[in-house]
Amino acid sequence: MTTAQFFALFLIWMAAIASPGPDLFQIIRRGSKSRSDGIWTAIGIMVGNTFWIVGSLLGLSALIASHPVVLSVLQLVGGAYLTWMGYGAVRSWWRQRGTEPIAATGTPATTSNQDDEVLGSWAALRTGIATNLSNPKAVLFFGSVFAQFIKPEMGFGWSFFIAAFLILTGVLWFVGFAILVRKLAAGITRYSGLIDLFTGVIFVGLGMFMIVEGVMGIGVIAVG
Numbered sequence: 001m002t003t004a005q006f007f008a009l010f011l012i013w014m015a016a017i018a019s020p021g022p023d024l025f026q027i028i029r030r031g032s033k034s035r036s037d038g039i040w041t042a043i044g045i046m047v048g049n050t051f052w053i054v055g056s057l058l059g060l061s062a063l064i065a066s067h068p069v070v071l072s073v074l075q076l077v078g079g080a081y082l083t084w085m086g087y088g089a090v091r092s093w094w095r096q097r098g099t100e101p102i103a104a105t106g107t108p109a110t111t112s113n114q115d116d117e118v119l120g121s122w123a124a125l126r127t128g129i130a131t132n133l134s135n136p137k138a139v140l141f142f143g144s145v146f147a148q149f150i151k152p153e154m155g156f157g158w159s160f161f162i163a164a165f166l167i168l169t170g171v172l173w174f175v176g177f178a179i180l181v182r183k184l185a186a187g188i189t190r191y192s193g194l195i196d197l198f199t200g201v202i203f204v205g206l207g208m209f210m211i212v213e214g215v216m217g218i219g220v221i222a223v224g
Contacts, residue, residue: 009146009149010169012145013170014169014173016137016141016145017049017174018173019137021135021137022082022131022132022136022137022202022203022206023045023128023131023132023138024177025202025203026045026085026127026128027042027045027128027174029089029199031181031182032181034118034124036120036121036124037121037124038179038181039175039178040125041124041125041178042128042171042177043171044124044128044129044130044131045128045129045131045174046132046170047125047129047132048128048129048131048133048135048138049138049166049170050163052132052133052138052141052146053142053146053163053166056146056150060142069217071139072214072217072218073214073218074139074214075139075210075211075213075214076210076211076218079136079207079208079209079211079212079213079214080207080211082131082135082203082204082206082210083203083204083208084207085130085131085203085207086199086200086201086202086203086205086207088200089196089197089199089200090200090201092196092200093194093196093200136206136210139210149162
């Protein structure tokens with residue numbers, strides 16, 4: 001890999017992780033309720049990305065390219081889980097819709113539902129991992145775009161450097177974003193119910209799209 005190719009990969013990677021999608025929406029949703037939840041969700045997202053990065057370097061991208069059914073199965077599984085998470089977010093909004101988000105003092109009101117929304121470090125970590133592994137952006141990025149930069153002759157040195165660099169920059173971005181979300185939490189909390197609703201609708205929409213794409217992909221392969 002040349003320096004120019006690596007720089008191009010870096011720019012594409014930063015554009016991919018910084019653009020709005022399930023990962024960032026999940027960090028906003030969890031981080032607006034708890035700083036710890038937001039940070040652990042961000043770490044979980046990068047654990048998921050690490051699976052994708054290492055798996056791609058070990059041949060996952062080549063496997064997907066040579067066996068399209070693998071991508072279809074990933075789309076089905078990821079779509080189903082993303083839809084389920086979206087349903088959970090919409091249900092959370094439904095529970096909150098009758099509560100008053102701002103108390104008379106002007107500070108966010110504390111409700112039992114909001115307390116229940118704090119996951120804890122382990123649950124937030126698992127949520128981040130699951131969100132990323134079911135993220136259609138991750139599936140498509142590592143299944144197609146990232147594969148164009150992975151060459152068998154690249155060698156262990158380049159592979160290790162690429163993995164370490166992408167993981168480090170990803171951690172800095174997602175954890176930094178989670179901290180920023182928490183700093184803005186006073187304003188975000190006021191609209192936490194709408195954030196749940198918006199996140200849920202986006203997740204359900206993307207999940208259903210992935211399921212349809214997966215079914216169509218399997219259908220094409222079966223007919224062919």
